[in-house]
Amino acid sequence: MSNPDSTARLQLRKISKRYPGCQANDAIDLSIQPGEIHALLGENGAGKSTLMKIIYGVTSADSGEVIWQGQRVNLRNPAQARSLGIGMVFQHFSLFETLTVAQNIALAMGAAAGSPAQLGPRIRDVSQRYGMVLEPQRLVHSLSIGERQRVEIIRCLMQDIRLLILDEPTSVLTPQEAEELFVTLRRLASEGCSILFISHKLGEVRALCHSATVLRGGRVSGHCTPAHCSDRELAQLMVGQAAGLITDYPKVSADKAFLQIDKLSWHNPDPFGCSLRDIDLEVRSGEIVGIAGVAGNGQDEWLALLSGETPLPRQQGETIRFDGQPVAHLRPDARRRLGLAFVPAERLGHGAVPQLSLADNALLTAFQQGLVSHGLIRRGKVEHLAEEIIRRFGVKTPDTRTPARSLSGGNLQKFILGREILQQPKLLVAAHPTWGVDVGAAATIHRALIALRDAGAAILVISEDLDELFQISDRLGALCGGRLSALRPTLETRLSDVGGWMAGQFDAPQSPAPASA
Amino acid sequence: MLLSLEPRGQQSRLMLWCSPLLAAVLTLACGSLLFIALGHDPLQTLYTLLIAPISDLYGVSEWLVKTLPILLCALGLAVAYQARIWNIGAEGQLLLGALAGSALAVNIIGMQSRWALVLILLTGTLAGAAWAGLTAWLRTRFNANEILTSIMLNYIALNLLLFCVHGPLKDPAGFNFPESAMFGEASRLPLLLEDGRVHAGLYFALLVLVAVWVLLQKSFVGFQIKVLGLDARAAGFAGFRQKPLVWLALLISGALAGLAGVCEVTGPIGQLVPQVSPGYGYAAITVAFLGRLNPIGILFSSLLMALLYIGGESAQMSLNLPQAITQLFQGMMLFFLLACDVLILYRPRLNLRWARRTQTTAVQAGAL
Numbered sequence: 084m085s086n087p088d089s090t091a092r093l094q095l096r097k098i099s100k101r102y103p104g105c106q107a108n109d110a111i112d113l114s115i116q117p118g119e120i121h122a123l124l125g126e127n128g129a130g131k132s133t134l135m136k137i138i139y140g141v142t143s144a145d146s147g148e149v150i151w152q153g154q155r156v157n158l159r160n161p162a163q164a165r166s167l168g169i170g171m172v173f174q175h176f177s178l179f180e181t182l183t184v185a186q187n188i189a190l191a192m193g194a195a196a197g198s199p200a201q202l203g204p205r206i207r208d209v210s211q212r213y214g215m216v217l218e219p220q221r222l223v224h225s226l227s228i229g230e231r232q233r234v235e236i237i238r239c240l241m242q243d244i245r246l247l248i249l250d251e252p253t254s255v256l257t258p259q260e261a262e263e264l265f266v267t268l269r270r271l272a273s274e275g276c277s278i279l280f281i282s283h284k285l286g287e288v289r290a291l292c293h294s295a296t297v298l299r300g301g302r303v304s305g306h307c308t309p310a311h312c313s314d315r316e317l318a319q320l321m322v323g324q325a326a327g328l329i330t331d332y333p334k335v336s337a338d339k340a341f342l343q344i345d346k347l348s349w350h351n352p353d354p355f356g357c358s359l360r361d362i363d364l365e366v367r368s369g370e371i372v373g374i375a376g377v378a379g380n381g382q383d384e385w386l387a388l389l390s391g392e393t394p395l396p397r398q399q400g401e402t403i404r405f406d407g408q409p410v411a412h413l414r415p416d417a418r419r420r421l422g423l424a425f426v427p428a429e430r431l432g433h434g435a436v437p438q439l440s441l442a443d444n445a446l447l448t449a450f451q452q453g454l455v456s457h458g459l460i461r462r463g464k465v466e467h468l469a470e471e472i473i474r475r476f477g478v479k480t481p482d483t484r485t486p487a488r489s490l491s492g493g494n495l496q497k498f499i500l501g502r503e504i505l506q507q508p509k510l511l512v513a514a515h516p517t518w519g520v521d522v523g524a525a526a527t528i529h530r531a532l533i534a535l536r537d538a539g540a541a542i543l544v545i546s547e548d549l550d551e552l553f554q555i556s557d558r559l560g561a562l563c564g565g566r567l568s569a570l571r572p573t574l575e576t577r578l579s580d581v582g583g584w585m586a587g588q589f590d591a592p593q594s595p596a597p598a599s600a
Numbered sequence: 601m602l603l604s605l606e607p608r609g610q611q612s613r614l615m616l617w618c619s620p621l622l623a624a625v626l627t628l629a630c631g632s633l634l635f636i637a638l639g640h641d642p643l644q645t646l647y648t649l650l651i652a653p654i655s656d657l658y659g660v661s662e663w664l665v666k667t668l669p670i671l672l673c674a675l676g677l678a679v680a681y682q683a684r685i686w687n688i689g690a691e692g693q694l695l696l697g698a699l700a701g702s703a704l705a706v707n708i709i710g711m712q713s714r715w716a717l718v719l720i721l722l723t724g725t726l727a728g729a730a731w732a733g734l735t736a737w738l739r740t741r742f743n744a745n746e747i748l749t750s751i752m753l754n755y756i757a758l759n760l761l762l763f764c765v766h767g768p769l770k771d772p773a774g775f776n777f778p779e780s781a782m783f784g785e786a787s788r789l790p791l792l793l794e795d796g797r798v799h800a801g802l803y804f805a806l807l808v809l810v811a812v813w814v815l816l817q818k819s820f821v822g823f824q825i826k827v828l829g830l831d832a833r834a835a836g837f838a839g840f841r842q843k844p845l846v847w848l849a850l851l852i853s854g855a856l857a858g859l860a861g862v863c864e865v866t867g868p869i870g871q872l873v874p875q876v877s878p879g880y881g882y883a884a885i886t887v888a889f890l891g892r893l894n895p896i897g898i899l900f901s902s903l904l905m906a907l908l909y910i911g912g913e914s915a916q917m918s919l920n921l922p923q924a925i926t927q928l929f930q931g932m933m934l935f936f937l938l939a940c941d942v943l944i945l946y947r948p949r950l951n952l953r954w955a956r957r958t959q960t961t962a963v964q965a966g967a968l
Binding site: 390391392414415416417418419425427432433434435436437438439443446447448450455458459460 | 814818819820821823826827830831833834836837838839840841
């Protein structure tokens with residue numbers, strides 16, 4: 084663990100940062116020793132991102148001190164931070180897809196990259212030393228998400244790195260890939276590099292990190308040693324009261340199929356997109372089916388086919404059926420009339436219109452619920468619905484006139500989910516329902532999904548978060564390369580099974596085991 | 601930066617109302633400076649520009665005559681712009697409405713029934729809609745950019761009008777002037793005042809104003825148009841049909857411009873002439889944005905634009921002010937109006953430089 088003899092690698096003293104309308108950081112103290120893997124835990128909006136940006140020089144603190152290896156520094160920009168040996172891997176990669184790995188790294192390093200002939204071997208060298216296989220001449224668009232992350236990390240390791248900041252790095256990885264990443268990070272730490280690991284996945288924080296700082300509402304709510312804390316204690320530090328946050332929901336099995344998908348294939352006209360092949364699936368009324376998979380394996384394409392945004396030709400209408408009725412050729416509003424509700428992956432710009440008020444966003448998909456008469460909007464009813472969503476699902480907002488974009492991710496997601504659930508769907512399709520959502524909101528969302536299941540709706544959840552899928556799904560499967568694995572009851576499935584499916588290790592889907600029903 | 605803007609996060613209701621007032625004050629102040637620099641008495645010049653033209657009933661009537669076509673075009677454009685369909689073709693749609701209406705009118709000069717007027721107005725309106733329909737078809741069928749196609753159709757419409765007025769529609773008894781025959785009495789819009797040119801088109805404008813207001817603010821179709829404009833992906837997610845909405849928005853837009861055109865030839869002009877429009881269709885673009893695409897706002901901004909038109913003319917005549925100066929004044933007003941709108945979403949903040957400097961030096965001193 085930390086070495087008490089040497090001075091800290093990085094020390095923050097009373098860092099405060101104010102944005103209009105919110106105190107993002109309030110007198111935050113943090114200290115990271117050389118070779119320490121330090122976790123920064125907190126809900127969305129707890130101030131993690133702001134703090135990282137201050138350390139990396141993207142923004143400056145209003146007050147407080149940043150002490151780097153015993154010296155006070157005033158970080159003005161990321162270039163200065165990099166010259167001190169601070170590297171950062173953002174959640175959203177900043178890579179040029181049409182360039183090679185080496186070219187991308189050269190772009191980031193500037194003059195220090197040297198000639199292309201020298202750079203290639205250096206990249207290979209670094210990638211081998213840390214066990215991250217990477218071919219410098221490959222084009223970035225041909226890399227998987229996990230490989231792209233390696234490019235980002237190696238880009239940081241090419242310089243003399245003393246502190247590596249990783250923002251939710253495992254959110255895009257399969258469990259096996261995450262395990263490989265941890266091996267690399269442990270090796271880095273053993274060489275003396277400090278690592279600041281931002282996450283909200285308690286399990287991996289416990290597995291990887293030596294110590295943790297927990298933020299809540301812009302303040303430090305506690306320091307702890309993750310290995311000695313239970314999930315409940317950590318969650319309590321993050322949200323204040325953890326009652327009902329981590330629950331085991333009873334698993335159920337159902338028998339009456341509502342959603343039936345037969346040999347669904349779809350050719351993607353986008354050469355870099357993913358085509359779907361022979362997807363077979365049955366979701367029964369009263370169960371939750373969870374589909375795992377790393378992003379980019381056909382989720383978006385499949386979801387568009389399910390929602391009706393990509394309708395198939397009429398003669399293929401039978402490939403998707405709701406309660407026996409062919410729907411694959413129908414548009415979204417027609418499918419909604421047959422009982423579909425849908426929570427898309429992107430909240431702003433897909434599930435909700437950012438500029439419109441919450442009331443208008445309630446109208447967006449619920450307009451077939453008697454909110455329109457003779458072509459005119461019934462404002463009173465719309466307001467009433469919006470207020471009911473806000474009340475029933477605990478959405479924190481001043482009023483129904485607030486534009487959707489000014490809500491936090493968790494609150495907006497609760498609103499969108501509430502809007503869909505109040506339409507009393509027979510089938511709910513939810514994509515990444517708790518992505519980027521804080522623990523408290525995630526628990527609310529999970530409870531709502533379970534309640535909907537128990538009320539008899541069929542639910543399909545597509546997510547990258549395996550903890551979530553294991554927690555709420557009754558049956559599990561995974562999507563890889565546009566193909567769907569066979570489904571298996573959650574209780575009979577191990578994490579490593581799903582990891583294998585996510586990597587494409589499953590038989591051709593024509594040999595499923597529906598006998599379990 | 602000494603002065604910086606920071607986002608408010610939410611529209612300021614206060615500024616929504618105050619920004620036009622602030623803009624007016626700034627325009628008057630800067631306009632006065634401009635007139636002083638040119639050696640004119642600022643108060644008198646402003647009076648000639650803005651008040652004198654509408655100080656009697658005849659002036660008000662002329663003001664309304666100018667306002668009507670701008671208002672009709674701008675209301676139509678607002679519908680298209682709410683859907684983020686950039687119809688720049690109101691001018692062409694207006695001209696075609698005037699042309700088609702006139703083509704019918706000169707053939708039924710003898711008709712005594714009031715139905716003549718109804719038929720002519722209908723023809724003009726439909727012709728405007730059809731002209732916009734071309735843009736809609738090109739956009740929905742070939743995904744052609746509507747800005748380009750609608751502008752190009754403007755030139756085609758103008759030259760079509762010139763061809764007709766010099767050719768097939770020219771008055772045989774007109775001494776070879778490029779004009780059509782005067783329309784029959786039954787095909788003219790009735791006047792509303794004894795001594796003024798304001799005509800029954802005013803009722804259409806008011807009707808359209810209410811209709812567009814209901815469409816955009818109250819109806820579900822208007823909501824769909826708005827969602828399509830703000831976020832096409834969310835519109836697709838909700839199941840709104842994009843192509844019909846594009847057609848609808850453009851057809852409404854074209855129909856209203858066509859109505860404006862046919863009202864001009866059946867109203868104040870009474871025949872088809874090459875100069876049916878001094879650019880009403882283009883002015884309407886500015887007016888629509890100035891009114892923030894809101895029908896009530898557009899009512900005021902079209903009145904303002906019409907006032908600037910006739911004020912500029914009267915300043916030219918009575919003060920010998922060059923046209924460029926009145927245009928400069930118009931430009932100034934538009935600039936301030938749009939600039940002040942920034943305050944609706946942003947809050948200006950004064951950064952006191954000395955406060956910042958002391959803070960930075962303290963940190964630097966620590967680093968050394």
